[in-house]
Amino acid sequence: MKLKLSDFLKCMSASISVLMVTSLLAVTPAQAAGGGGPEIKRQVWSFNGFFGKYNKAQLQRGFGVYKEVCAACHGLKLLSYRNLVQVGGPEFSKEQALAIAKEATIIDGVDEDGEPKEREGKLSDRFASPFKNDTQARASNNGALPPDFSVIAKARTYHRHVPWYTEPYYWAYDMATGYEEKGVDYLYALLTGYKTPPRGMKLGDGMNYNEVFPGHQIAMAAPLSEDAVEYADGTPTSLNQHAKDVSAFLAWASEPHLNARKDLGKRVLIYLTILALLLFLAKRSLWARVKH
Ligand code: HEC
Incomplete structure (x- = not known):
């Protein structure tokens, strides 16, 4: 018997439909979430999109939260005190950064008895x-182990609660909108995600329930509260505000040159637009005398 092309196509489309329906049924929301928990919400950040930049006042507040609360357990070993002065960051004055550095105790070399020697910090430390x-x-x-914060905003991400076959659509959407804040959105959700555990859930010794942490049991107790830190710039304090500011600060720590990168990108786009226009005009005048 000869197989006709139309029969073959019919057969193929039927199998694809069956496959799609079964995968729709197979991927329940709980499975797609990788163990449940709410969808992580995208936050509005000053550095969203192609042209967004860090807000220096927010980074200064975020540094305050880091220093007062998180620095007791989390290091930031790839950052130097002088980075706090750099353009595109919190932009503290040199004097402010020096005062911050001086509060730190740095172990540097050994004394005559071979014991580690301590000194106060300087900008280059x-x-x-x-x-x-x-x-x-x-x-x-x-x-x-409390992880080091140097690249934490880049090292964390989350999975969307969507069927796997719609993922390519979201990738394309993220690329078109310049979305690169998955890690920061996760940090914010984690810091605001401490809830009472569902009834019947047994937590391990010293563990805390967090609705977005994978597995929902985290060894870190909720680090923030309504009035964890006073803001020097008078911004009203709240848990959400603290979480927002410290997450933005950690985004900067992970990518300190974002402002410069976006500035360059903007200039390249303007340059390419002008170049395209000039090339178009040149082409028109070159071909104007040729019949076609
Ligand atoms: C008392 C110590 C302590 C303090 C203070 C603290 N943390 Fe933690 N943190 C931990 C520990 C311990 C872990 C590891 C948790 C685990 O693996 O279960 C952790 C883990 C984390 C993680 C990683 C979560 C993940 O997805 O792996 C982040 C992000 C974090 N902390 C943010 C913060 C922020 C922001 C602050 C300040 C507002 C802070 N922590 C303050 C002890 C602390």
């Missing part, structure tokens, strides 16, 4: 770590 080593960090935190 990297941020001092809260613990001498990972073993000490774990020993102080119920066995869990």
